[in-house]
Amino acid sequence: MPEERIYEDLTLVRRRAGTVFWIFLALTVLVVGYYWKVQVLEHVKYARLAEANRTRVRVLAAPRGLIYDRTGEILADNRASFKVSLVRENVKDEDASFAEISRLLGLDEPTLRARVEFHKDLPLFEPIVVADGLDRDAIIPIESRRREFPELVVESEPQRFYPKESLAAHVLGYLQERTPEEVRAGTPSRLRAGEMVGRSGVEKQYDDILRGEDGSVVEVVDSLGRVQGAQAHQYPVQGGRIDLTIDHRLQSLAEEALAGREGVVVALDPNSGEVLALASSPTFDPNRFITRFTPTEWLGLINDPLSPLENRAIRGLYAPGSLFKLVMSLAGLDAGTITEATSVYCSGATEIYGAVRHCWFAPGHGAMNLTDAIKNSCNIFFYQLGRRMDIDEIAKAAARMGLGAKTGIDLAGEKEGLVPTSGWKRKVLGEPWYPGETISVAIGQGQLQVTPLQVAAMTARIALRGKSVPLPRLLRPEPESGAAAPPAAPANPFKEAFFERIIAGMWKSANDGGTGQGARVEGLDVCAKTGSTQVMSRESAERLARAGREVKTHSWFSGFAPREHPRIVVTVLVEFGGGGGATAAPVARRIFEKFLELEKR
C-alpha cells in the first residue's frame, strides 16, 4: 500500500499482536472443548447433581398402629406432638434471640446453646430441633408470636401415647429412637433418623406391623433451603392395629395387687393360651421414653436395683419351690414309684443320706397320701419320693411339663430357665450328680429355675389334663382368619388319671383347708398349689433365723378354675413375700373373683 510508506514501520508490533491473538484463539478453543466435556459428555452427572440440589425429600412420619386390649380399650395411642426448630440463618441478634427463645420454650440458655452448638456443622438454613414432644398448649405462645421469631419453625408429628400410663407396660414394651448405627446399617428407604422403634414387648415383637409406612414429600427448595413448592406427595400409611388378649380390667387389678412389691401376676385362658393379664412389678411409664428422660431419670431407671424395665414374667428366674411337687407327683405316678395309695408318715423331719431334712410344718403332717401331700405341701412325702427317683427321670417329666424351655409366647427376650440333669451337671460343672441334690430338686429347690410364665403354662397343661395346650400368646387371632389355628404344645404323654390325682390335691389345697385356701372363691372351684421358695441356702437361712432376723421366702401361687372345664389359670409370684399361702394366694383370689365378676357381666 502506498500510504504505508509515509508511516513508520509497524510490522514487528503488528506481528506480535497477531501472535497474541492466535494464542488467545487457541486457548479459547481449548476452553470451549472443556465446556463440551462438562456439558455434553458429563451432562448426566451434573444433571443429577442439579436435581439433588433443588429437591429435598422430607419424610412424613407414619403414625404407629394402635394397640387395643380384648375389650377394645386403647392401650397405645398416638397424639400430635410438636417440635420447635431453630434456623440459625434467620437469627438476627444471637444473644437477644437465644435469651428470648429459651424463655419462650422454658429451656435454660446453656442447654439451648449446647443443642445448637451440637449441630454447628449443619448448613445455616437447616433447622435444628431445640425442643420436641411439646403439646398443643406449649406451642400456643410460640405460634401467637410467629412474626417476632422468624428463626423458629414449628412442626407436628404423630407421637406414641400410652393413655393408661404404666398399665401393661411390660406387655406393651417401650420405644426408643433408632441409634445412628442402626440408621447406618439399615436400608435407607425403611429407616429415618429420629424414628422410634419398639425396644421391648409387643412394640418390639410386632414392630413390623405397627410401624406403618412413612410418607414423603419431595420439595423443591432454593439455595437457602426455602421451600418453593412440593413436587410429589406420598401420604404416610398408619401401622396396622394390634388387638391384645389382655383384659385391661384384670391387668389393672393385677398391677394394683402387686403395687409396692416386686412380683408377677399371670392370668391366661388355658383353652386358647390367651394371656388375660401379665403384670410385672415394679413397672415404668412407657410415655417417658417418648417425652425423653432427663439423664438423671434415665440413670436412675437403668441402675434401679429392682430393675423396673425387666419383665419378670418371662425373664425372672426363680426356683419353683413347692410348685415343683406337682411335677414330682406326675413323674412318680408315671414311673410307678408311687400310686394313689402310697402313704408316707411325716413327723416334721426325716433323715436322708445322713442329713436331717425338715418339713415346713414342724409338728409334722402325720400319715400322708399323694392328695394330702399336695394339699398340705408336705416336704417329707416328696423327699421320700425324690429319694426313690432318678434325677434324669424327674428332669424328663419337668421337660414334658414345659419347664426348661421357652413357652413360645409372642414376646421377645423370654428366658428358658433350667432343669438340671446329671449330664448337664457333668458338662457345666464337671461334677457327677449327687443323690442328695435330687432331694432338693424334689421340693423345687437346688438348681431348678423357672419363669412365672412357664409355671402358668404348666398349670394350663395340668388344667387341661395333659391335652394339647395352645402356646400362651398376646395377639388375638383375627376373627375372620380363624383358619390359622394357633400353634400348640404337643399332647402330654402323662395319663389323664394322673392329672386327676394331683388336681384332687390342688382342689383340696384351696377348698379343704390346704395351703392354698387363701385363694378360695365361692362359686368357683379353684385348684391351686402354693410355694415358698428359699432364696438362700437352708443353713444361712437358719443362721439368720436364730439371729432373730426375719427370713422371707419368695411367695408362689399357681392355680386354675373351675376344676372341670377350666377357664382361667392364675400364677402369682411375690418376691420375698413370705409364705405362698399367706401372700400370693390372696392376690390370686382377687384375680379369680374379678374374673368371675367380669364373666357374669
Place this chain on the structure above:
Amino acid sequence: MMIDRRLVQEIDWVILALVILQALIGVFFIYSSSHFLAGNYHVRQLIWLGISLAVLVFVVAIDYKFFVSLSVYFYGLIVAVLAATLVFARLVAGTKSWITLGLVRLQPSELAKIVMILVFARFFAEYKGAYLTASTTFWALVVAGVPLFLIVLQPDLGTAMTFAAIVGGAFILAGLRRKTIALFIVAALLAGVGGWSLVLKDYQKRRVTTLLNPQGDPRGSGYQVIQSKIAIGSGGFAGAGFMKGTQSQLRFLPARHTDFIFSVIGEEAGFLGVLIVAALYLALLARMFLSVAKARDRAGVYIIFTASLLIAFQFLVNILMIIGLFPVVGITLPFLSYGGSSLLTSFVACGLVLNVKMRRFANV
C-alpha cells in the same frame, strides 16, 4: 467537534454490532437470573448500555491522539481518585472498590484500565526499538505500578490481574528478550510467594486452594465453583431453556447476574449457547486484534492491542473461573455481566479501537 462524514463511513460497524449484540444477550440473561430480585437489574443494565453507547460516541468523535496527549493528566487524576477511594470508600464485601457519585456507584479501578491503555500508548509511541531496554522496562513498571499497588490495596485482585495483563501485553508488544522474560518469571514467583504470605487475605488464599480442591470446603469458597459447574454441566447440549435453569432460578448459583452470568447461559442455553457466545467473542476479538494492521501509528497499535487484550483477558479468565479452571477472582464477563463500570469500560475500550481504526487515513 464535528465528525467528518468520511470518518463515519470508516467506523467498523461490525465491531459495534457485535458489541451491542453481546450486551443485549447479557441483558436477557441478567433478566433471567435476577427477575426474582428487587432492583430491576435488566432495566438498569439497559440504561447503562445507553450511557455506554453515548460515551462510545463521544470517545469515537475525538481523535485518539488527543486522548493520548491528555493521558498524563488522566493518569494523575485516576491515581488521585484511587487513593481517595482507599481513604473514603466504605467497605463493601470486604473491599474498598466503590465510590458513590450521587446516584451511581463507580469502580475507579475499572476506569483505571482505560487510563492505563492511553498512558502506555503514549509511553511506547516513541519507543521504536525492536526490544525493550532495561530502563524503559523499569519506568514502564513504575508507571503501571502506582495505580496497580493502589488497586491491590483495595483489595481487588481481579482488576489488579487485568491490569497486570495489560502491562504484560504492552511489554510483549514492545518486545521482550528471553533474559527479560526469565527475569519477569523470577520476579513473579517472588511476588507470588511474598504476596501469598504477606498480602493476600485469607478469603483470597482460600479461593486459590479451592481451585485445587473445590470439595474441600463445599459450603464455603468451594461452593461457588461447585454450584457454577453443576449449572453449566446440567445445561447439557441444548440447555434447560430460558428462565428454566434450576440452578439460577432457585439461586444456587452465586453472583448469577454479575461474575457468573456465563454459568446462567451455560445452564439455560446449554453448550449451544456457550458456543454462540464464544463464537461472537472470537469474531469480535479477531476483528479487534487484527485491526492493528489498520492503525496508522505506533500509539494506535498499542491502543488497539491493549484494548483488545483487556476484553480477551477478562473473557478468558471469566470462562475459566466459572468452570473451575481458575481461582474465583471477581473478573466480570465483558459486555454480558451486570455492572455499569464494567460495561462502560468495555465500551470505551471498543470505542478506542474504533477510534484508531477509523482514523487510519487521517492526516497526521
